[in-house]
Amino acid sequence: MSVEIRLLEMDDDDVAQWWQARSIGYLGAPTAEAHDLEYMREILDFSRTWGAFEDGRCVATYRSFDHEVTAPGGATVPSSAVSAVTVSPTHRRQGLLTRMIEPDLRRFKEAGNPVASLIAAEYPIYGRYGFGPAAWLTDFRIDAMRAMRPGPPPGPQDGGRVVLADAQRVRKEGPWLHERIRRKQHGFVTRPGGWWKKLTGSYQPTGGDWKEPYYALYLAADGTVDGMVAYTAVNAWNGGMPDGDLHVQDLLAYSPAAERALWHYLCSIDWVTRVHAPSRAPDDLLPLLVGDARAAVTTACVDHLWLRPLDVPAMLTARSYPAEGRLVLDVRDEAGLAQGRFLLEAGPDGASCAPTALAADLTLPAAALGGLYLGDESAVRLAALGRLDEERAGAAAAADTLLRASRRAWCPDIF
Known part of the structure; x- marks a missing residue:
């Protein structure tokens, strides 16, 4: 039976089929709820969302959308982002991705986009389509007790302070802070509104493991939000001693003072012995911001953002x-x-x-x-x-x- 590649339609059945195929590819929940379909309709550009259908069932997914990549020097470069690429296990090695991505890359080129971009889930796939790894990520595990030696860190020296915040304030302040940082940090990409909905729980995908985070902001002396962190924690004890793990969901800092203050804040929280900090820059300042640089151990360093010249x-x-x-x-x-x-x-x-x-x-x-x-x-x-x-x-x-x-x-x- 032949497989048809076509644009996704906006009706409930098509969106549900596409969501299910995408979710199966990402090992998520196999069945969509109403709020999942509503979110999909909100974020998808139906003129750039493709599915491979066989006998009425979606067996592969693909979408693209416009965003920007920050280049060295701070210029924002228009890019066509490739996302939601999945092929069901029953239809691997049949050329379905090629049939979707190659025509789309030609459309990107004709639309005047200088580059295409994607996050590569697997290394060997995208080189053959002209993409190369352009930015890497590092994950750290911090021994909080060791990081704070030889004693408690001094407070911020620029008159700033760390304050707790709620999800509503993060949804308001976070996009503005991210945009300020994006204008100077090469490799950053546009962060859509749906990203903030997931971080703050406004949208929780069916089958996901979202846990309400704690939020803290760094306020400069003039009250400007120069930093933000979202984190979750697991309270555990071992032999009468605290043995808790803190997991950073997102940490943004516009200034070195904000960055230092937020890491010191996280490592100083009572009952936390380990801080897990994924998705940091490969040359992140983190190890040198704490009292003992060896307390911040690199647990992974992997390719992340791939670019394709057009x-x-x-x-x-x-x-x-x-x-x-x-x-x-x-x-x-x-x-x-x-x-x-x-x-x-x-x-x-x-x-x-x-x-x-x-x-x-x-x-x-x-x-x-x-x-x-x-x-x-x-x-x-x-x-x-x-x-x-x-x-x-x-x-x-x-x-x-x-x-x-x-x-x-x-x-x-x-x-």
């Missing part, structure tokens, strides 16, 4: 560059979307990029350029791995001088 001149001229440089890139792309040879001339005052017939300095696949774009990957490393070719001696090192950023890219969100 319009090479547009994407390269959108970001900033720390030094003057000139580079000819020969971009190879089997899909033809980003194919071409381009001259990049860039410096602190701006950049230009245009097609050229000049000899290439580097030859690289589109996925490699996606990985280099946010300044997190090294062209020298990719050359050593055979993932790009250095056509001119020293070109990879020159590319690193031009493209690398002083801090690593960070995207804490899943979309």
Whole structure:
């Protein structure tokens, strides 16, 4: 029986079928409740939500939507985000994802998007579609008792303070704070309203394990909200001693003072012996903000945000560059979307990029350029791995001088 790829319709049966297929793919609840369908209708763009249907049943899901990715220097780059990619176990290896993503990437290109983006659940899948890992995440486990040695940390030195908050205030202040940080932190992406509904419990997916968090804000001396944390805790005792675990759901800080104060606050909570802090930047300040840096142990460091070049001149001229440089890139792309040879001339005052017939300095696949774009990957490393070719001696090192950023890219969100 043939499988039909088509846009999702807004009627209850279609949305329920799509939700169920997506949920099965993500090992969630197999049956949707009314509030799940209402939430889906709210967040989905039905002109960009696809399903694979066989005999009336949805067996694969796919959606895309517009958002922005912050590039080095703070410019926000329009991107088409790929999300909700699932294929039911009964229909694996039948090319269903290819039939959905390849036409959509062409639509992205025609719509003028410089890049496409996604969060890769599995590493081997998306390289063949031209995506490369552009930002990584680190998970920490903090020994709270050790972190606070040799004694209680001093309070904030800038006149700020940490205050408890409720979900209503977080829904009001959180989006504004995130937007301020997004404007300066490369790798950040637009955070839609549905994200805040999940964090604060306004929407709780059927079958989920949502637990009401505690919330705290960091207020600068003038009352500005410069930081926010949401966390849950498990109260446990062992041999008459506290043995509790605190789990950070989200921690945002606009200033180093806010970041320091919030970590000290979490590590100072009574009965907490371990703080679990996932989804942090790979070069997060956390270990050096506590009294004993070894108290913050890295438990995972994984690729997270992947980017796919679509319009090479547009994407390269959108970001900033720390030094003057000139580079000819020969971009190879089997899909033809980003194919071409381009001259990049860039410096602190701006950049230009245009097609050229000049000899290439580097030859690289589109996925490699996606990985280099946010300044997190090294062209020298990719050359050593055979993932790009250095056509001119020293070109990879020159590319690193031009493209690398002083801090690593960070995207804490899943979309």
